[in-house]
Each structure stands twice: as structure tokens, then as C-alpha cells.
Amino acid sequence: xxxxxxxxxDGVAVxxxxxxxxxxxxxxxxxxxxEMITSxxxxxxxxxxxxxxxxxxxxxxxxxxxKTARRAxxxxxxxxxxxxxxxxxxxTNLDRVLRPYESVAEAVGAR
Amino acid sequence: xxxxxxxxxxxxxxxxxxxxxxxxxQALWEDAxxxxxxxxxxxxxxxxxxxxxxxxxxxxxxxLDFTVEVSVHPDRIEARFxxxxxxxxxxxxxxxxxxxxxxxxxxxxxxxxxxDELEYRRDGTINRWRVTRRRxx
Numbered sequence: 001x002x003x004x005x006x007x008x009x010d011g012v013a014v015x016x017x018x019x020x021x022x023x024x025x026x027x028x029x030x031x032x033x034x035e036m037i038t039s040x041x042x043x044x045x046x047x048x049x050x051x052x053x054x055x056x057x058x059x060x061x062x063x064x065x066x067k068t069a070r071r072a073x074x075x076x077x078x079x080x081x082x083x084x085x086x087x088x089x090x091x092t093n094l095d096r097v098l099r100p101y102e103s104v105a106e107a108v109g110a111r
Numbered sequence: 112x113x114x115x116x117x118x119x120x121x122x123x124x125x126x127x128x129x130x131x132x133x134x135x136x137q138a139l140w141e142d143a144x145x146x147x148x149x150x151x152x153x154x155x156x157x158x159x160x161x162x163x164x165x166x167x168x169x170x171x172x173x174x175l176d177f178t179v180e181v182s183v184h185p186d187r188i189e190a191r192f193x194x195x196x197x198x199x200x201x202x203x204x205x206x207x208x209x210x211x212x213x214x215x216x217x218x219x220x221x222x223x224x225x226x227d228e229l230e231y232r233r234d235g236t237i238n239r240w241r242v243t244r245r246r247x248x
Contacts, residue, residue, distance in 0.1 A: 020129075020130070020133065022126075022129050022159065022163070023126050023129065023163050023166070023167070024126045024127060024129055024130065053133065053155070053159070055129075055156070055159045055160060055163060055218075055221075056160060056163070056215070056217040056218040056221050057163065057215075059217060060214040060215050060217070061214075063212060063213070063214050064214045066212075067212055067214075083148060083152060084152045084155070084156065087149075087152050087153065087156065087225070088156060088221065091153075091156070091221055091224040091225055092208055092217055092220070092221055092224070093208065093211075094211065096211075097211045097212070
């Protein structure tokens with residue numbers, strides 16, 4: 001299982017997954033994001049400062065959340081990337097689609 | 112050229128084995144000491160994708176183990192996987208990233224992007240993968 005700390009800041013749900021976001025744990029994050037969106041919380045920031053490693057399954061969970069949020073009229077942003085997560089985003093050219101924010105506050109406040 | 116240091120893991124081909132692969136690499140970095148962060152990140156990312164591919168596609172329904180040997184050499188870092196599971200239907204010469212919003216299908220392209228060599232071959236009934244990254248420092 002993956003531990004995901006959650007809180008709401010300025011009407012935006014902030015999710016902070018801890019540890020490794022891989023094929024072991026990505027389904028749980030995907031499900032959590034989907035549940036939040038279903039419950040009406042369509043603006044989401046994923047704080048990746050506690051995510052030490054992410055594989056293509058973890059990336060898939062973020063893309064899934066982005067699509068689900070947008071379909072519901074919301075948005076999913078990512079913030080506080082560590083070096084491995086940044087590398088994965090760069091190697092897959094997805095830093096254009098999932099723009100990384102320096103801080104949660106910046107991601108929450110972005111329009 | 113002899114390996115500077117290395118380690119071996121035999122684990123069941125199931126998702127929980129990924130954590131054991133990470134632990135193996137963690138121990139390797141501690142032993143090697145001087146591998147750059149960029150090399151470690153790119154290698155570990157590729158190795159995890161291959162382990163994930165094996166876990167997902169090699170088992171045919173019955174219990175299956177896979178073996179991975181990792182080693183740090185003066186000029187490169189290498190991982191060699193083997194398992195006796197189903198043949199991997201991959202073409203590493205055509206692996207490409209899918210469209211931006213695809214939720215899967217990036218594993219092999221991501222692995223290829225981070226290392227210098229990625230090889231798969233079927234050797235009788237054995238699948239063999241080799242992942243090599245040349246050291247940048």
C-alpha cells in the first residue's frame with residue numbers, strides 16, 4: 001500500500017504520496033484521485049516531494065488523473081518533483097503536458 | 112575488466128518483487144559509492160521498467176521466479192535478468208512513446224531513453240534481458 005497524505009488548500013485538494021509510485025502502488029493513487037473527482041473535488045495538486053521514485057505506471061496514474069479531472073471541468077497539477085521524477089517526466093516528454101510547479105502554493109495559485 | 116561490485120536477487124515474478132529490486136540497487140549504490148546521481152536514476156528507472164515487464168508478462172499462471180544480477184564496472188553499470196516464463200513479444204528497435212495522454216505503453220521507451228544498451232533475447236526456454244548504462248562520471 002502507499003500512504004497518501006491529503007488536505008485542502010484554497011479549495012484545491014493536495015495529495016502527497018509517500019515512497020515509491022510504481023506498478024505496486026499506482027493503482028491506489030489512480031483510484032484515490034478518481035474518488036476525489038467523483039465526490040466533486042476536481043482541482044487537484046499532487047505534491048511529489050515525498051515520492052522518491054516513479055515508474056511508467058506511476059506516470060500513467062498521473063495522466064489518468066489529469067484526464068479525469070479535465071473531463072470534470074477541473075485540473076491536476078504536480079509540484080515539488082525530486083530528481084528521479086523530473087527525469088522520468090523529461091525522458092517521456094511529458095513535462096509539456098504535466099508542467100511541474102516548484103511549490104504546492106504555486107500549483108494551487110496558478111490559473 | 113572485472114566488476115567493481117555487484118549483487119544478485121532471485122524473486123517471485125509478482126509486483127512486490129519491485130521493492131526487492133530497489134533494495135538490491137540501493138545496496139549496490141552504497142557499495143559502489145561513486146556512481147553519479149544521473150547514472151543511478153537512469154539505470155534504476157530502466158531496470159524497474161524491465162522488472163515490471165517481466166512481472167506483468169512472463170508468468171503463465173503458475174509461480175515463476177526471475178533472477179537479476181546487477182554490477183558496477185569502471186566504465187558501465189549493468190543488469191542481467193533471466194526467467195523461464197513466456198516469451199516477451201517486444202521489438203526494441205520500434206519501441207516508441209505513445210501519444211501524450213496515453214495511460215500506459217511507455218515502459219520500454221522510457222527504459223531505452225535512459226540507458227545505452229537494452230537487449231532482449233530468447234535463449235531456448237529462457238528470457239534474457241541485459242541493461243547497460245555507460246558511466247558518465
